[in-house]
Amino acid sequence: MDSFDSAHKRKQLTWPVIALMDFVTVIGFDDIIYNFQNQGLAVVSDWILLLVLFVIPYELIVGQLGSTFSDDGGGLASWIRHTSGDKMGYITAWCYWVVSLPYLVDVANSTVVSFAWLFKGHALSDSEMSNWAFALFTALIFVVFIFFQHRFANSLQWLSIIGGGAMFIATVLFVIMTIVYLGQGRPIATQPFHFKNFLPTFDMKFLMSLGLLIFAMNGAEFVAPYVTEMKDGPKNFPKAMYMLAIMTGFLTIFGSFALGVFFNAHHLPNDLKMNGSYYAFQAMGTKFGLGNFFLYLFIITQAIYMLAQLAVLVDGGARIFLSDTAKRYLPRQLTKTDKNGLPVNGYWLTTFICSVLLFLSSTLPSVNDIFNQLLNLNGIVSPYVTGLLFWAFIKIRVHEDEYPSEYVYIKNRKFAIFVGWWCLIITLVGATFGIVPIDAKAGSGTWWHMLILNIVEPLFMIGLGIVLPLIAKWQRRHDSAIK
Template identity: 20%
Template sequence: MKSSTSLTKKLTLIPLSLMIFTTVYGFNNIPRSFYKMGYAAIPWYIFSGITFFIPFALMVSEFGSAFKKEKGGIYSWMEKSIGPKFAFVGTFMWYFSYITWMVNVASGMWVPVSNAIFGKDTTQNWAFFGLKGPQVLGVLAIIWILVVTYTSTKGLDKIKKVTSLGGTSVLLLNVFLWIGAVAVFWGNHGNLKQPIMGLNSFIQTPNPKYTGDIIASLAFVVYALFAYGGIEAIGGLADETESPEKTFPKGILFSAIIISVGYSIGILLIGIFTNWETVMGIKEVNLGNASYIVMSNLGYSIGTAFGASENIAMSLGRGVARYVGLSMFLALSGAFFTLMYSPLKQIIEGTPSKLWPGKIGETKNGLPINAMWIQATIVCIIIGLVAFGGSSMATFFNILVSMTNVAMTLPYVFITLAFPYFKKKKEITKPFIIFKTQGSANFWTCIVVLTIGLANLFCIIQPAIEGDIQTTIWSIIGPIIFSLVAWLMYKSYEKKNKSNVFKN
């Protein structure tokens, strides 16, 4: 029998760094970044790591340590630091980011289905009942949302194995990328498909949409910030770490270096077997299928590098595309069933119960079923509006990805702005302190907020400058509507509970 000390063993540097890595690192970010910027994406990942990932991660570790007994999560952090109204609007914005994620993924997950079945993306040619392209994906997405919501309200036990299998499959994709790219490099005697022309290759993007456009390049920072997303989940790890004052900041720095280097090397590896102009620069490629085209090209390149015939190389490419499609479909399916109820349950349980009108806040069998159906309705309406808005497939996916990136990163502004107030409050017990002075807390708050704010500003205005008004409107309309809804909900709550506003 194990002793009690072994059961409560604290995290050391390496396990802590690996936990942070697996929480943050996302495979899809690599091919999408190469598609948008080529090698020029690498400096932006390093920049974002320094100005966002490291300081923000240290902030949430202080929050998590101080409020480890609060079940409200980020709501408790902001409510105890600034106040309940600010906390509710910020938390509601955080929840909205998962709404846009559902819109994005429900529409885009048919690309992996196509790859799994056909070995390539054929969704641009899908048509039925007079519907084409984005409209077909929109209808399928709405059906998917309704099916997942219905299934989730009946219990989630059956999909746990799917989640686990999908996660393992995606992990193997990273391994295959590294090993496959090295094999192609060796087979091609060290020649790169996307040549490196000195320092210029890391400054100038091969993507003509970004060439010479500083606003477009700065807008890419949002993609890098999104790639570092999820770090708020590590807030509670400080108290589980051995000698946290020394080990935790080292773990943050170490994992930030690993993640930045991992993304950077991943982008470099894609350049070994992918020429941007001939593979990524064609009309059929978009943000929805970039990952599958890259990995299919890896399979093809392995074949050609070692003397396989054209037919065999093409078969290898389709085989890899099928594996990628199946892996991503399983992973996204598992994530969908979890995220269909998890963020909603957290925001309802973590905030004052009287904030939720009618029966929205009620739970059955531990699930907020009424709220889940309202959520499904909202997601389906947004999917329908975007899908039937009259855009091409490439524009359709640009809108979805931009919406998600902006929505996912804006809540970090709320959490960061609460940090200086948190530091000022002497009554809050802070067992773990990294920012020793109020001045350092204020300085890094400004750096993080400026990084997120300016990146989102450029991300929102850049499409409009290029004439793509749709993407700009959809990127900004969601956060505005949801923040307004949150503010109105809280005002109504204040009127009804004037004497009890600060109580759950």
């Protein structure tokens, strides 16, 4: 087998394709649903504030980092390795890869839910599928998909174009149909519906949901490993980030407003996070007398979109972890690739960790609790690691003479450093408060169960990251003893 670094590259990618690949990892209709349940219509103001104060700076920071290190294939791991050394490069690579795995589980869960809607035409209930059956179907999704990735090496680009494009079009359609609905003078589900509903509330609930808001809009750096496969990457990668920022802003702001038209924001279903997207398109079809037409249109779109997410997360995450990490920290089995340049052993390690997380969370009382806890776990671990991205940006701006870039976000050096620290602090605050469960009554048995899982599962992921270098060290000693 070839090493990952010498793997055969795909056909050169254009910046619109990179933007669509990124879009499937950054934001989706489900992300709007999740935070709509947490904040109601006030989330519209939250999205606007975060878009201006966090998302646009974050995505353009990614643009400069991608342009600065355009010859490296490890993304965030490369950026930290160049600015803080090999050991920090490994720590970053492991952390960034492993914190994407709860999201990978969430995506696989959502894939199971989408197929349940496709075949049953309604929300999945606990009586129809037990917790353990749900876990087994999710694990099966991983196995089937890894086989698919292995057999069809170039599936990623096409899945991303189709999935990302279809989801954006579906969201635009939802917003357009909402405008038509309002234009016909039809009633709004949220009552009373006035300006006060949209005002943000900076309370404990806001802080508890801030991590999930950040998680919903981060992930732009996931496509950084593909800069080396772009035509004129240093120049065109920032264009993809601009396109991504526009798509993200449209989806979050107008999508959340549209939800308030079809759902009563003051009385939302308990399973909205798991089934809300389907309820939304089902309600739209009912309002326009089209039955389940929009529902099934969305189900198909969602299934393709979820498969595209799996493709980017499995492939892109493994690249970040395996392609540019100091090899002495990794067991040699993880640095090998197949004839298509795919890190198959990395894929199987991904499946193992995801299965452990899934089965730990399956001890919760219901499928809905499993879904919500794994979802909220992302709002804890993901922002912590995103903070490393801002640290890398601060480092290259403090020592900007050592890190020239064709694209520079914020010419003023001192202001750029201030923005880097601002974004770093926001992510750390959101991640810390995210540890407190938001989907269960405080002090209840389920609340304590979720809190324990929110602590134990990250510790499991950290522990495994410590074990891998020890295995690599043992392998080196064993090889030396044989020689």
